[in-house]
């Protein structure tokens with residue numbers, strides 16, 4: 523089964539072709555990503571209108587390149603998948619409409635993919651991870667702990683009350699005059715800093731639930747920085763190291779709580795799976811390894827280019843759904859907001875309807 527996947531929910535224009543064999547193994551035939559980082563850098567964050575326009579300009583080219591590199595013709599495809607949300611609506615419309623056009627002209631099934639579901643299923647593309655597993659998704663827009671129990675069966679165990687972890691890294695970088703995106707810069711600075719110099723809070727630590735809150739940490743960091751301004755290079759490094767250490771401690775505590783909830787409800791997870799750009803952070807990866815070991819499980823952390831936004835994860839989620847006969851009609855709507863557990867709720871409704879028949 524060969525599926526084209528299109529991703530345009532944020533600042534990456536991406537397309538990929540992925541093959542899924544009958545035994546459920548995945549193979550990436552092509553994976554093309556065009557980052558818009560340069561277009562947005564001057565603004566210190568993603569500007570929705572600029573993103574949508576850049577997607578329009580680049581998407582045809584990126585799809586063409588993905589098809590050529592995979593050695594595929596549109597007629598060879600078994601389905602066309604596109605991220606239908608959640609994300610910046612202008613960009614989502616561009617990607618989904620393009621997918622609809624190809625599906626209509628080539629008479630192929632359309633699969634509208636929830637971007638978060640695609641992150642959640644990537645571990646099955648790279649490692650054929652069996653259900654149920656515990657997903658830690660940490661990106662610029664999302665911070666979630668999810669029980670992944672099957673295709674379309676996701677239960678959110680924890681989420682952030684305010685900022686996403688990646689967002690907290692980005693805001694810290696901006697405050698300290700480092701570039702965008704901030705995560706990698708803060709990590710680099712932290713390497714030569716003292717993580718114990720500033721006493722920053724560990725919000726939500728010790729709570730039974732598995733939720734996050736990061737805005738207090740960000741404010742505490744700003745206050746410390748203001749106290750000692752103007753900042754020397756060493757001050758910046760120490761602030762970054764102290765911030766990253768606080769985040770690492772929070773992740774350890776909140777994920778421990780999440781894994782406890784998982785075990786109580788569903789038994790032992792087959793794996794702890796990391797996804798999202800923040801999973802690139804080596805200090806955070808270390809703590810995830812430790813956690814997986816603690817619960818007698820393994821850490822599945824897909825390679826970096828598959829942790830951050832990409833087309834292969836959309837194509838793969840499309841292939842997984844297509845294999846179960848789950849396709850969408852051409853009137854499916856793009857969505858700015860689309861919580862993962864809503865998919866599970868809709869599935870429950872479907873099953874109930876089927877039972878009534």
Ligand code: KG4
Pocket residue numbers: 532660661662663664687688689691692703704705706709798799800801802803804829830831
């Ligand atoms: O998943 P992603 O590419 O895009 C979405 O937000 O969906 O994640 C990007 C986020 C940014 O906030 C970026 O600062 C963060 O991931 N990030 C990192 C690192 N690399 C990227 N955060 C901490 N440490 C890193 N090394």
Ligand code: ZN
Pocket residue numbers: 637641661798830831
């Ligand atoms: Zn993402």
